[in-house]
Amino acid sequence: MxxxxxxxxxxxxxxxxxxxxxxxxxxxxxxxxxxxxxxxxxxxxxxxxxxxxxAQIGASPAQSYQAELDQAAAAQASEITVGEATPEALAALAKDPSAVALGKQVFTSTCAACHRNDGGGSVGPNLTDEFWLHGGAPEKIFRTIASGVPDKGMPAWQPQLGALKTQAVTAYVLGLKGTNVAGGKVPQGERESVSSR
Ligand code: HEC
Structure with missing residues (x-):
């Protein structure tokens, strides 16, 4: 042992x-x-x-995150259904965050040049006050945007944007209404109370 x-x-x-x-x-x-x-x-x-x-064959976390965001945004946008632009339909769109988000994109790229980024107005009138040249009710705003006021320099947008984007940008403009941004253009047209929205 x-x-x-x-x-x-x-x-x-x-x-x-x-x-x-x-x-x-x-x-x-x-x-x-x-x-x-x-x-x-x-x-x-x-x-x-x-x-x-x-070789960067695989997507980085930032890239795949962005791809997922894009996909989600596209899915949301395609969920917005457009029918007739009735006052009720427009009011409902104005409460739909994805429609308003799409409308904001359209506004920034298409309308801001004449109405300013915040809607305060420059070439075109202030969209954030209570005064309207062509009416501040949802369907009237829609009609102004869709058919424009060609001889006054406001183009007709529905032919260019299509129904979905025209209604979405209307939804966004309905949200600008009454925000009275600082430094906006002087009021034009008739006063309409904000509660009419
Ligand atoms: C080329 C400049 C221009 C662009 C771009 C433009 N507008 Fe206008 N817009 C005008 C002018 C000018 C008027 C005023 C028309 C008038 O005097 O009757 C106007 C009027 C309006 C009105 C009516 C305001 C009222 O007081 O009744 C709305 C709403 C409006 N625009 C929304 C939009 C939206 C939404 C877009 C983008 C899709 C847009 N505009 C793009 C120039 C423009």
Whole structure:
């Protein structure tokens, strides 16, 4: 028994590669499962770097997030159904956030040049006050936008924008109504109370 133990210790002593404070480290072979994990991680790392960083085949988190946002916006926009532009339908659209968001996009790209980004007016009249040249009721605003006032410099938009965008931008303009932005153009037309919206 005693001899056995000594031989074990001396065999082990051969393998000790260093000893610090009585803790001995042996020169053991690394287990295969460990080695495979290690080499696998390196191979994965190289592959990952190639796919996302070097060749950029895969989308970055920012890109895939943007793609999802675009998809969601498109899905929402296609959910907006347009029928007849009745006062009720327009009032309902004005309460629909995705219709209003689409309308805002249209307004910024198409209308802001003449009505200012916030609707305060420049070439075209102020859309944020209570005064209207062609009526401030939802269906009247829609008609002005859809058919325009060609001889006064307001183009007809329905032929260019189509029904959906024309109604959506009407919904957005209905929300501008009565916001009375600072520095807006002086009132033009007849006063109509905000409560008529
Ligand atoms: C080229 C300049 C121009 C562009 C672009 C333009 N408008 Fe106008 N808009 C005008 C002018 C000018 C008037 C005033 C017409 C008048 O004097 O009768 C007007 C009038 C209006 C009115 C009626 C205001 C009232 O007091 O009754 C609305 C509503 C309106 N525009 C909305 C829009 C929307 C929405 C768009 C974008 C789709 C748009 N406009 C784009 C020039 C423009």
């Amino acid at each position: 005693k001899a056995n133990k000594t031989s074990e210790t001396s065999e082990a002593a051969d393998q000790v590669i260093h000893e610090v404070d009585g803790i001995q480290e042996y020169d053991n072979k690394l287990p295969n499962w460990w080695l495979y994990t290690f080499y696998g991680a390196i191979a994965f790392g190289v592959g990952y770097w190639y796919w996302y960083e070097s």
